[in-house]
Amino acid sequence: MLTVTIEKKWYAQAKMPTLENLQLSIADGEFVALVGPSGCGKSTLLNILSGLDKQAQFQLQWQGQTLDTRQRLPLKMGFMFQDSRLMPWLTVLDNLLLVLNHSAHSRELALHYLQAVGLEAQAHQFPAQLSGGMQRRVALARAFVVQPRLLLMDEPFISVDAPTAERLRHVLLSLWLTSRPMVLFVTHDLREALSLADRVLFLSMNPARVVLEQPIVLPHPRPTGSTELLQLYQQLLTTHPDLLSGIRQEERHTDVI
Structure with missing residues (x-):
């Protein structure tokens, strides 16, 4: 509690x-x-x-x-804001890796959460190439990828x-x-x-x-x-x-x- x-x-x-x-x-x-x-x-x-x-x-x-x-x-802790706050110069995958500790399993974990939100195929695209709803799904994946309590x-x-x-x-x-x-x-x-x-x-x-x-x-x-x-x-x-x-x-x- x-x-x-x-x-x-x-x-x-x-x-x-x-x-x-x-x-x-x-x-x-x-x-x-x-x-x-x-x-x-x-x-x-x-x-x-x-x-x-x-x-x-x-x-x-x-x-x-x-x-x-x-x-x-x-x-x-994870935090999801009113806007997606993705780094525009990083790919979708790299936006998730940014909040991880670069362990041997970081890439696998990031891809797992992208798959969970239906965006594994967009892993190497940049945020500007995604719709607003897709950017929010990336932000959701990023909030959960740290496995917050x-x-x-x-x-x-x-x-x-x-x-x-x-x-x-x-x-x-x-x-x-x-x-x-x-x-x-x-x-x-x-x-x-x-x-x-x-x-x-x-x-x-x-x-x-x-x-x-x-x-x-x-x-x-x-x-x-x-x-x-x-x-x-x-x-x-x-x-x-x-x-x-x-x-x-x-x-x-x-x-x-």
């Missing part, structure tokens, strides 16, 4: 903290989606966990051990069309079900979150806190257009109409904004 407590993250010139007293946990092998309004700190949370943001006060608990801001998580995903399918995003979600689930890393997946798309996650955490506006935790018990696969998923989607929005704005209905009359 990984437990994250963000004591405070405050950007210069901001009127209030982005994150304050925010706590969440993720079990080994669990897929957790983070949903919340724009600017509430979802990407900031991932940056803190990855070590990209070193200006936050936070605490981590991993397998009973408490770590602080001076310590990194003692586990392998924790995978951070920051709206990785945000700028592709709906059919391509659905195919990418299918590839992601296939990879995740094979190796079962912990996943923290940021998205603005509630249907995407319901399609992928074991649990969805809804965040408030700043300073962000968890306003609702929704377990998802529907079996995979869960296409975003399936009847069961759409029923759950409508049920959530009917019960909590302001949820995607970061407010639960029962909090509307008690919160001071």
Whole structure:
């Protein structure tokens, strides 16, 4: 179990903290989606966990051990961003080899993951020769090739069309079900979150806190257009109409904004 407590993250010139007293946990092998309004700190949370943001006060608990801001998580991490971030001067294969340790099995491992995402034939092409969806599949392969224990995903399918995003979600689930890393997946798309996650955490506006935790018990696969998923989607929005704005209905009359 990984437990994250963000004591405070405050950007210069901001009127209030982005994150304050925010706590969440993720079990080994669990897929957790983070949903919340724009600017509430979802990407900031991932940056803190990855070590990209070193200006936050936070605490981590991993397998009973408490770590602080001076310590990194003692586990392998992968990170998939909002764009593919491939090196344009490297081939597809070399983009994967770049994140490996150049062991005797690195090339074999990289080719295995390219095959898993359906791109083994494009191994020696350059990113500019690939479609946007294919570039995202390379980025997925690169995130998994390090065999992470924790995978951070920051709206990785945000700028592709709906059919391509659905195919990418299918590839992601296939990879995740094979190796079962912990996943923290940021998205603005509630249907995407319901399609992928074991649990969805809804965040408030700043300073962000968890306003609702929704377990998802529907079996995979869960296409975003399936009847069961759409029923759950409508049920959530009917019960909590302001949820995607970061407010639960029962909090509307008690919160001071």
